[in-house]
Amino acid sequence: MKKDIILGGVGGQGILSIAAVIGYAAIDMGLFIKQAEVHGMSQRGGDVQSNLRISDREIFSDLIPQGKADLIISVEPMESLRYIPMLSPDGWLITNSEPFINIPNYPELEKIHNEIRSFPRHVLIEADKMAKEINAAKSANMIILGASSPFLGIEFEKLENAIKAIFGKKGDDVIQTNLNALNLGREFALKHIK
Amino acid sequence: MQKLMLLGDEAIAQGAIDAGITGIYAYPGTPSTEITEYVEHSREAKEKNIKAYWAANEKTAVEGAIGMAYAGRRTMACMKHVGLNVAADAFINSAITGTNGGMIVVAADDPSMHSSQNEQDSRFYGKFSLLPILEPTNQQEAYDMVHYGFELSEKYHLPVLMRITTRLAHSRSGVVRKESRDQNTMQLPKDLRQYILLPAIARTRYKGLLNVQKDLITEGENSPYNKYIDGADKKLGIITFGIAFNYLMENFPDRVVPYPVLKISQYPAPRKMIEKICKECDEVIVFEEGAPMIEELLRGYLNNSLKIKGRLDDTLPRDGELNPNIVGAALGLEISKSAAIPSIVVGRPPSLCEGCSHIDTYLALNEAIAPYGKGRVFADIGCYTLGALPPFEAINSCVDMGASITMAKGASNAGLLPSVAVIGDSTFTHSGMTGLLDCVNDKTPVTVVILDNSITAMTGGQKSAATGKVADICKGLGVEPEHLHIIKPLRKNHEENVQIFKNELEYQGVSVIIPTRECIVSLNKRMREKFKEKKAAV
Numbered sequence: 001m002k003k004d005i006i007l008g009g010v011g012g013q014g015i016l017s018i019a020a021v022i023g024y025a026a027i028d029m030g031l032f033i034k035q036a037e038v039h040g041m042s043q044r045g046g047d048v049q050s051n052l053r054i055s056d057r058e059i060f061s062d063l064i065p066q067g068k069a070d071l072i073i074s075v076e077p078m079e080s081l082r083y084i085p086m087l088s089p090d091g092w093l094i095t096n097s098e099p100f101i102n103i104p105n106y107p108e109l110e111k112i113h114n115e116i117r118s119f120p121r122h123v124l125i126e127a128d129k130m131a132k133e134i135n136a137a138k139s140a141n142m143i144i145l146g147a148s149s150p151f152l153g154i155e156f157e158k159l160e161n162a163i164k165a166i167f168g169k170k171g172d173d174v175i176q177t178n179l180n181a182l183n184l185g186r187e188f189a190l191k192h193i194k
Numbered sequence: 195m196q197k198l199m200l201l202g203d204e205a206i207a208q209g210a211i212d213a214g215i216t217g218i219y220a221y222p223g224t225p226s227t228e229i230t231e232y233v234e235h236s237r238e239a240k241e242k243n244i245k246a247y248w249a250a251n252e253k254t255a256v257e258g259a260i261g262m263a264y265a266g267r268r269t270m271a272c273m274k275h276v277g278l279n280v281a282a283d284a285f286i287n288s289a290i291t292g293t294n295g296g297m298i299v300v301a302a303d304d305p306s307m308h309s310s311q312n313e314q315d316s317r318f319y320g321k322f323s324l325l326p327i328l329e330p331t332n333q334q335e336a337y338d339m340v341h342y343g344f345e346l347s348e349k350y351h352l353p354v355l356m357r358i359t360t361r362l363a364h365s366r367s368g369v370v371r372k373e374s375r376d377q378n379t380m381q382l383p384k385d386l387r388q389y390i391l392l393p394a395i396a397r398t399r400y401k402g403l404l405n406v407q408k409d410l411i412t413e414g415e416n417s418p419y420n421k422y423i424d425g426a427d428k429k430l431g432i433i434t435f436g437i438a439f440n441y442l443m444e445n446f447p448d449r450v451v452p453y454p455v456l457k458i459s460q461y462p463a464p465r466k467m468i469e470k471i472c473k474e475c476d477e478v479i480v481f482e483e484g485a486p487m488i489e490e491l492l493r494g495y496l497n498n499s500l501k502i503k504g505r506l507d508d509t510l511p512r513d514g515e516l517n518p519n520i521v522g523a524a525l526g527l528e529i530s531k532s533a534a535i536p537s538i539v540v541g542r543p544p545s546l547c548e549g550c551s552h553i554d555t556y557l558a559l560n561e562a563i564a565p566y567g568k569g570r571v572f573a574d575i576g577c578y579t580l581g582a583l584p585p586f587e588a589i590n591s592c593v594d595m596g597a598s599i600t601m602a603k604g605a606s607n608a609g610l611l612p613s614v615a616v617i618g619d620s621t622f623t624h625s626g627m628t629g630l631l632d633c634v635n636d637k638t639p640v641t642v643v644i645l646d647n648s649i650t651a652m653t654g655g656q657k658s659a660a661t662g663k664v665a666d667i668c669k670g671l672g673v674e675p676e677h678l679h680i681i682k683p684l685r686k687n688h689e690e691n692v693q694i695f696k697n698e699l700e701y702q703g704v705s706v707i708i709p710t711r712e713c714i715v716s717l718n719k720r721m722r723e724k725f726k727e728k729k730a731a732v
Contacts, residue, residue, distance in 0.1 A: 044580065
C-alpha cells in the first residue's frame with residue numbers, strides 16, 4: 001500500500017490540520033509516514049504545500065517524485081492546479097471550489113473551475129458554504145478531508161478516531177462538529193464519483 | 195521505546211534532551227528555528243531543568259554554548275546556514291580551544307533558497323575548522339546522531355558540527371527514542387589554560403587539532419553512518435551524502451541498487467571507502483545536497499584521471515536542492531513525464547498580513563520620500579523585506595542581518611542624501627546596534643527606521659531581545675533625543691507620521707524613527723489565548 005498526497009493551499013489556511021488527521025490515522029494503522037512541510041517566508045500568505053507520504057514499507061524520500069502523486073488535496077481551487085505536474089496520470093484532484101483571493105491578478109473563477117473539471121478524476125466541493133450550513137465555518141478543511149477519504153486507502157473509522165484524538169482537548173462539541181464535517185464531505189464525494 | 199512523529203528539527207531537539215544537554219542556544223532562522231522552539235516548549239525539558247536560550251544573535255549563541263561546555267555540561271547551538279557566518283569567529287576558534295563538555299553546533303542549510311538569501315553549504319565550515327561533521331539522512335538518524343555526536347565530541351574534546359538541510363528539517367517521520375541520559379555535572383576543564391588562545395597556547399592547541407585529524411578520518415571509516423553497499427554492476431559507483439541517499443533509493447522501488455553505493459553521513463569523509471569505490475568502478479557519480487564539496491576533491495583541480503560525474507560536469511544542476519527526479523535522470527533512468535502547470539495559474543508571492551504595522555510604516559515612508567525619488571531605502575531581513583514587492587516597492591536592499599544601517603551610512607558617506615535604513619527590532623539587536631554607533635560617531639546624515647513589533651515575526655514569533663529596549667538602546671548609543679521618535683503606525687496617524695518622516699529626512703545627522711505596534715499575528719494569538727483563559731475561568 002502506498003499513497004502519495006500533495007496538500008495545497010495558501011499560508012494560514014491550515015492545510016496541516018488535514019495532514020495531522022491523515023498522519024494520525026496512518027500511524028494508528030501501523031503504516032510508515034513522511035510529511036514534508038513548508039515553513040518560513042511562504043507562510044505569509046504565499047502558496048504552501050505539504051508532501052504527505054504513507055506506505056506499508058519504509059519511505060525514503062521526503063519529497064514525492066513528479067507525476068507520482070496519487071492525490072492532490074487542496075483547500076483553494078487555483079492552488080490545486082499548481083501541483084498538477086506532481087499528479088500521477090490516474091491520480092485524483094480534490095479541491096475546495098471557493099477561492100482565497102489575496103492577489104490583484106486572481107484569474108476568473110469560472111475558468112479555474114473549468115480547468116479543474118477538465119480532469120477526469122476530480123472532486124470540486126463548496127467546502128466553505130457547506131461548513132457554514134452546518135454551523136461549522138472553521139471545519140471546511142474537515143469537509144475537504146472527508147471528500148478525500150474514499151481515495152486515501154485509510155479506513156474511515158480510523159479518520160474518525162484521529163479527529164477524536166486530535167480535537168479531544170477542545171471538547172465534545174468541537175469533535176462532533178468536525179465529525180459531521182468529515183461525514184458531509186465523504187457523502188458528497190461518494191455521490192459525485194458514482 | 196516510545197515512537198514519536200517528529201520534524202527533523204524536533205528529532206534533533208528530542209535527541210538533545212535525551213542525550214543530557216543542560217542548555218540550548220539559538221537565534222531563530224528558517225529552517226533551524228523549530229529545534230530550539232521544541233526544547234523551549236518541551237515539558238520533559240522543563241522537568242529536567244534544560245533551558246532554551248534565545249540569543250541576541252548566532253555569535254552570542256555559540257559563545258554561550260562554548261561557555262556552557264567549558265563548565266563541563268553538554269550543550270547545543272542552532273542556527274540557519276547564514277547564521278553560521280555571524281557565528282564563524284566563535285565557531286572556528288572553538289575548534290582551537292576544543293571543548294570540555296560535549297558541544298554540537300547545528301547549521302540548517304537551505305539549498306534552493308526557500309527562505310534565504312543564499313544556499314551556502316555549511317560543510318565548508320566543518321572542513322575549514324577541521325571539526326567532524328554529521329549529516330543525518332533521515333529523522334531517525336538525526337535523533338540518534340545527537341547522542342553519537344556528543345560521545346564523539348567528548349571523546350576528542352572537540353565541538354561537532356551537525357549539518358541538515360530544509361527537507362529534513364521540515365519533514366516529519368517516526369522516530370524511536372533511546373534511553374535518556376543524565377546531564378553532566380559541572381566540571382572545569384582539566385587544563386585551565388585550554389581556552390586562553392594566546393599565540394603560544396593557540397599554536398600548541400592547533401598542532402593538537404592537526405594531529406587528531408587522522409583519528410577523525412578513522413572515525414569516519416568506522417562510523418555506523420557511513421556504509422558501503424556492494425552492487426554487482428561495477429560500471430558505475432554511486433556516492434551519496436546526507437539526504438541524497440533517500441532520493442537514490444526512491445528511484446529503485448524494490449530497494450536494490452545494481453551498482454555499489456557509498457552512503458556517507460559523517461566527515462571527514464571515509465578515505466578508504468571512497469578509494470575502494472573509485473578503484474572498483476569505471477565511473478563514479480557524486481550526489482551532494484548542496485555544493486560539490488567532495489566532488490571537487492575527488493575530481494582534483496586539474497581533473498585527474500578518475501571519471502567523476504556530478505554537479506561540476508552538468509550531470510546534475512550546479513545549484514538548487516536535489517530531488518528524486520533529478521537523481522533518477524542523472525542515473526539515466528526513465529522519469530515519468532508529467533503535465534505542465536495549467537497556464538491559468540498565477541504566482542502567489544508571500545505578502546504582509548492584513549493589519550500588519552509595516553504596511554502603515556511603508557505607506558508613510560513612501561509618501562515622505564517620494565519627492566527625492568526612488569532608490570534610497572536600505573532594508574534588512576524580516577517580514578518587512580516583503581516591502582520590496584508590489585504594491586509598496588519601498589525598499590532597495592536586503593543583504594545580511596544589520597546591513598541596512600551600515601549600507602545607508604556608506605551610501606550617505608558617498609553623497610546619497612537622504613539615505614534611509616529600515617530594520618526590524620530583533621534584527622537591530624542582532625547586528626544593527628553597532629552600525630548605529632558608527633553613524634552616531636560619524637554624525638552621518640541617515641534616517642534609521644526601527645520597526646518595533648515586539649517579536650521575531652518572520653520565523654514564527656520568537657521572543658525578541660529588543661522588546662521594550664529599542665529607544666533606550668538608541669539613546670544610550672548617543673542618538674539625539676530630539677531626533678528620536680516613537681510613532682504608532684496606524685491609518686489614522688498617517689498625516690502626522692508622514693510629517694515626522696519628512697522632517698527627519700531633511701535632518702543632516704542621525705535620526706531614528708521607531709514605528710511601534712505589535713505584530714498582528716502575535717496580537718491575534720495573544721487575544722485568542724486570553725479569550726481561552728477567560729472562558730476557562732468562567
